[in-house]
Amino acid sequence: MKKFSKLNVKLKDYSYPIFIGENLISEIMDLIPKFEDYSKIIVITDKVVLKNLFQSYKKIERLSKKKFFSVTLPSGEKTKSFQHLQFLCEKILKEKIDRDALLICLGGGVIGDITGLTANLLLRGVDFIQIPTTLLAQVDSSVGGKTAINSRYGKNLIGSFNQPKAVIISTETLKKLEKRQVISGYAEILKYSLISDKSFFGFLQKNGKKILSLDTATIIKTIKVSCKIKSKIVGKDEKEKGIREILNFGHTFGHAIESFTGFSKKIFHGEAVILGMYLALKLSNYLGLCDTNIINKFCIHLNELKIPYKLRDYKIKISPLNFLKHIKFDKKIKNNKMKFILLQDFAKPVAYVVKDENILNNFLEKNLF
Ligand SMILES: NC(=O)c1ccc[n+]([C@@H]2O[C@H](COP(=O)([O-])OP(=O)(O)OC[C@H]3O[C@@H](n4cnc5c(N)ncnc54)[C@H](O)[C@@H]3O)[C@@H](O)[C@H]2O)c1
Ligand SMILES: [Zn+2]
Structure with a gap:
């Protein structure tokens, strides 16, 4: 065997x-x-x-x-x-x-x-x-x-x-998976490191290229750590009543982007999640929850791997108002409350409700492109 x-x-x-x-x-x-x-x-x-x-x-x-x-x-x-x-x-x-x-x-x-x-x-x-x-x-x-x-x-x-x-x-x-699909999976891997394990982020910094080229030993280790993180969270909250929501880091913005582009091949789910995580990090900093250190590390890492993380890289143009409309369409928006999973630091996610729409609008005006 x-x-x-x-x-x-x-x-x-x-x-x-x-x-x-x-x-x-x-x-x-x-x-x-x-x-x-x-x-x-x-x-x-x-x-x-x-x-x-x-x-x-x-x-x-x-x-x-x-x-x-x-x-x-x-x-x-x-x-x-x-x-x-x-x-x-x-x-x-x-x-x-x-x-x-x-x-x-x-x-x-x-x-x-x-x-x-x-x-x-x-x-x-x-x-x-x-x-x-x-x-x-x-x-x-x-x-x-x-x-x-x-x-x-x-x-x-x-x-x-x-x-x-x-x-x-x-x-x-x-082995025969399209490169863009590999990057799409990498988005979720990177998400796990940000929301729950700084040393895993260090591992990705060292091994990102090997992962993207599907080196066998590296990809097995990466999948193992990722599944361990996800199953631990799911084990604590099978039906998504609490902690499981941290897995949505990057997803509220990401879903809005997917919804705006009609869930088409223009942007795959994971690619949208990368853009979404970038915006969530920027929003965390905008609201004073984290400093720029984590954003810089995120950007340097993705630049090294040549993975785009901005809307303009996909030639997607959307106004803040229209973007807000798509955010509100997300099924996880309850009672019109716009809740985001944000980060205070590595492995320190927080669920944050933005009560004042103007704050989000101002943020988007400055950070959408
Ligand atoms: N249930 C959950 O918890 C959960 C979590 C995340 C995403 N999803 C769902 O997963 C879907 C996205 O999954 P996905 O990215 O795997 O998409 P997918 O299943 O559409 O696969 C992407 C493409 O790759 C092709 N493909 C699959 N395996 C291949 C292989 N080995 N070699 C070559 N081509 C291959 C598929 O035919 C498809 O064209 C979405 O519908 C999303 O909602 C569910
Ligand atoms: Zn996802």
Whole structure:
């Protein structure tokens, strides 16, 4: 059996493992002890993943023997829709599954989110495991049990909390990932270091380039630390009633940017989060919560990695007023209260409610470009 790391996500009712290593897909029968007992093994993937990871897909097919079948969805955010949820559920039901079926998500956050939700809905709940194949999914969306599809009224508005039975992170799956997608995952990694671990930021300063070039040992260590940070936070607050909100650092501004650009390829989620973290740091300083030291370190680090962090780098022009409108559209804005996760220092996040809209408007006038 291959070498791998194992982390446990400890929740109130039960715990589940995250396995991290290289070429772990062929080990699935050893990693998932009940694997042979499942009545059907259903792999859910998307067209791009299927093309790029055909060997991995075939491995699961071979190991599942006659119990295997699969559903391939289109790639991209639009797949997180009612239409595709219905298509997926009915495709699976047509195979006459029972409650001992297992769904396996082989894909990025989009496939992970719709598979988790489908597993929750079918026959009032069947098991599922995550095999995340983007860096963002490996360090973020596959851990924590949030599942969702989108609505015309906003992103991720229809969903549930549903924890997988296990997460298998096999890093060779990343080899054909587009560079921009790697950077998008790096955004969440950088976020963890800022909100919770200064020494991890030091590690990123030293190893950022190796991470972006997907050096095996470095990427495994990075994913491990990231998953540890996220699972610790999720373990304390599974349903996002308190501390879990610090994971939204950079996301209120980031979502406003994604919403303004219509969730298009102009800017990916992680790229918007990088811009959002820059603005959140600037706002922290503007409100007197932190000095410029942390902002300088953030900018120097991203300059070294040639990762853009300003709206103008993406040629996105938006007025402060319009930006405010998109901030208010965010589902986390309750009772019109604009709450931001800001930083007092490394590992010192604070939830801050901006009561006076003028303050935010003045800030945006000065800092948006
Ligand atoms: N549930 C959560 O907690 C959570 C957290 C963060 C993000 N998300 C969700 O995750 C989604 C974003 O995830 P994502 O960035 O992984 O997007 P994604 O799933 O759309 O993947 C990005 C692109 O990469 C392709 N791809 C995937 N794996 C590949 C591989 N190994 N090689 C080559 N191409 C590959 C996909 O087909 C897609 O075109 C969003 O919908 C977001 O809302 C959920
Ligand atoms: Zn995110």
